[in-house]
Amino acid sequence: MPELLSVSQVYKSFLISDGMFRKRQLDVLRDINVIIEEGEAIGLVGESGSGKTTLARIIMGMIPADSGEVLFDGLDLTALSKAGRRERRRDMAIVYQNPFVSLNPRLSVLDLVAEPIRAHERMSRAALKQRVTGLLADVGLEESYLNRRIGAMSGGQAQRVAIARALALKPKLIVLDEPTSALDVSVQAQVLNLLANLRATHGYTYLLITHNLDVVRHMADRVLVMSQGEIVEHGATDAILDSPQHPYTQALVAATPKSPSS
Ligand SMILES: Nc1ncnc2c1ncn2[C@@H]1O[C@H](COP(=O)(O)OP(=O)(O)OP(=O)(O)O)[C@@H](O)[C@H]1O
Numbered sequence: 001m002p003e004l005l006s007v008s009q010v011y012k013s014f015l016i017s018d019g020m021f022r023k024r025q026l027d028v029l030r031d032i033n034v035i036i037e038e039g040e041a042i043g044l045v046g047e048s049g050s051g052k053t054t055l056a057r058i059i060m061g062m063i064p065a066d067s068g069e070v071l072f073d074g075l076d077l078t079a080l081s082k083a084g085r086r087e088r089r090r091d092m093a094i095v096y097q098n099p100f101v102s103l104n105p106r107l108s109v110l111d112l113v114a115e116p117i118r119a120h121e122r123m124s125r126a127a128l129k130q131r132v133t134g135l136l137a138d139v140g141l142e143e144s145y146l147n148r149r150i151g152a153m154s155g156g157q158a159q160r161v162a163i164a165r166a167l168a169l170k171p172k173l174i175v176l177d178e179p180t181s182a183l184d185v186s187v188q189a190q191v192l193n194l195l196a197n198l199r200a201t202h203g204y205t206y207l208l209i210t211h212n213l214d215v216v217r218h219m220a221d222r223v224l225v226m227s228q229g230e231i232v233e234h235g236a237t238d239a240i241l242d243s244p245q246h247p248y249t250q251a252l253v254a255a256t257p258k259s260p261s262s
């Protein structure tokens, strides 16, 4: 499969205030190298604060790296014109942990899902509504949800809206940042199965960030393990989970109770 994303030697630090007047440099990512091929699902695991979301934001072009290179479809986002960047960004989408935080509660489901389409394409209101209805069907929501607000929906339903919105422009890469960890355990598996089915049907490429090794086992072809800003281990999912080499991965595997489901 062709290479979709290539991250090489990426470093990132933040200046944080440390006391009233002092500032300190916090090194968040060190020498990150990642390749994602078209159609792959990559799991990114690591403890809280290890830099997973920061890496995702750099990949999405939302924040710059301090150094290193990020190529998406062979192109360096930072080297493109504003219009070029905008055009590339439509090929990437992100689903966040909590739909009630990431989605505007004042908008209807129709407007939430239509927003990215409107930003990039011109079409009649009727055509737009039809497109959104189709996207809702893809995520298992009926047409009657079009005029609802997410505040009146369950977490699982609201996350389906976030997924429909992410799929709206048929992105080449979908970043899923803890997409089920804010949901009730009972609906987590449903949303994961939906994501797996969408990938099987449409061939989407996923970068799936999670703390949960069961989720990785269920969803990912390959795994990257991050610890303190570095990728300490990577490889095929079964190989990593069945015989972890790095002490951090070993601890993570040991801390995960064996459960055949979820
Ligand atoms: N804009 C920022 N300014 C300063 N520090 C930041 C900023 N964004 C992230 N950090 C810090 O960078 C480190 C990595 O954060 P990041 O959100 O990438 O971790 P994470 O692996 O996604 O964690 P979690 O699993 O809790 O989501 C943390 O110490 C965080 O506090």
Ligand SMILES: [Mg+2]
Binding pocket: 052, 053, 054, 177
């Ligand atoms: Mg995070």
